[in-house]
Amino acid sequence: xxxxxxxxxxxxxxxxxxxxxxxxxxxxxxxxxxxxxxxxxxxxxxxxxxxxxxxxxxxxxxxxxxxxxxxxxxxxxxxxxxxxxxxxxxxxxxxxxxxxxxxxxxxxxxxxxxxxxxxxxxxxxxxxxxxxxxxxxxxxxxxxxxxxxxxxxxxxxxxxxxxxxxxxxxxxxxxxxxxxxxxxxxxxxxxxxxxxxxxxxx
Numbered sequence: 001x002x003x004x005x006x007x008x009x010x011x012x013x014x015x016x017x018x019x020x021x022x023x024x025x026x027x028x029x030x031x032x033x034x035x036x037x038x039x040x041x042x043x044x045x046x047x048x049x050x051x052x053x054x055x056x057x058x059x060x061x062x063x064x065x066x067x068x069x070x071x072x073x074x075x076x077x078x079x080x081x082x083x084x085x086x087x088x089x090x091x092x093x094x095x096x097x098x099x100x101x102x103x104x105x106x107x108x109x110x111x112x113x114x115x116x117x118x119x120x121x122x123x124x125x126x127x128x129x130x131x132x133x134x135x136x137x138x139x140x141x142x143x144x145x146x147x148x149x150x151x152x153x154x155x156x157x158x159x160x161x162x163x164x165x166x167x168x169x170x171x172x173x174x175x176x177x178x179x180x181x182x183x184x185x186x187x188x189x190x191x192x193x194x195x196x197x198x199x200x201x202x
Contacts, residue, residue: 039055069083070109
């Protein structure tokens with residue numbers, strides 16, 4: 001059995017990576033989602049072990065000390081991280097796993113698992129990114145300025161990724177991400193052991 005594919009979707013706020021992530025799972029429901037650990041309190045609709053694993057700051061610090069994370073980050077005063085053991089188990093069992101994560105997390109994953117396929121979701125323009133953030137209606141002038149500054153920095157890191165997909169139309173961008181996943185699963189080196197096994201049979 002071939003190992004599963006580890007797929008990482010990244011992009012700045014407003015690029016639409018969350019929407020594309022969900023649409024990919026609708027088309028390819030066999031792909032597994034990674035479940036993160038967080039130190040923030042659960043929201044009303046969130047379920048332990050489904051949306052997140054909720055931990056105290058002390059528990060989280062111990063997990064870091066024990067080297068349990070594939071990636072970890074601090075976001076708006078809360079800690080988030082992905083336990084590596086369940087992800088590696090799913091991959092070993094042949095399941096594909098998808099992440100929706102920021103640039104920093106993507107680089108951490110690529111360093112610890114170089115075979116990861118990293119896809120950067122780009123807005124069609126910086127002006128469109130700004131328009132989308134304003135349309136959310138959740139940003140103050142100061143927070144909008146901060147997010148746009150972060151987005152400009154994050155966009156400049158595009159060379160850290162294997163693929164770039166421009167999200168002008170979410171359905172088209174999703175089709176491109178699905179095509180990348182299917183093509184990656186057909187790469188020679190991912191299937192070489194299967195072919196060698198076939199050739200050994202009499």
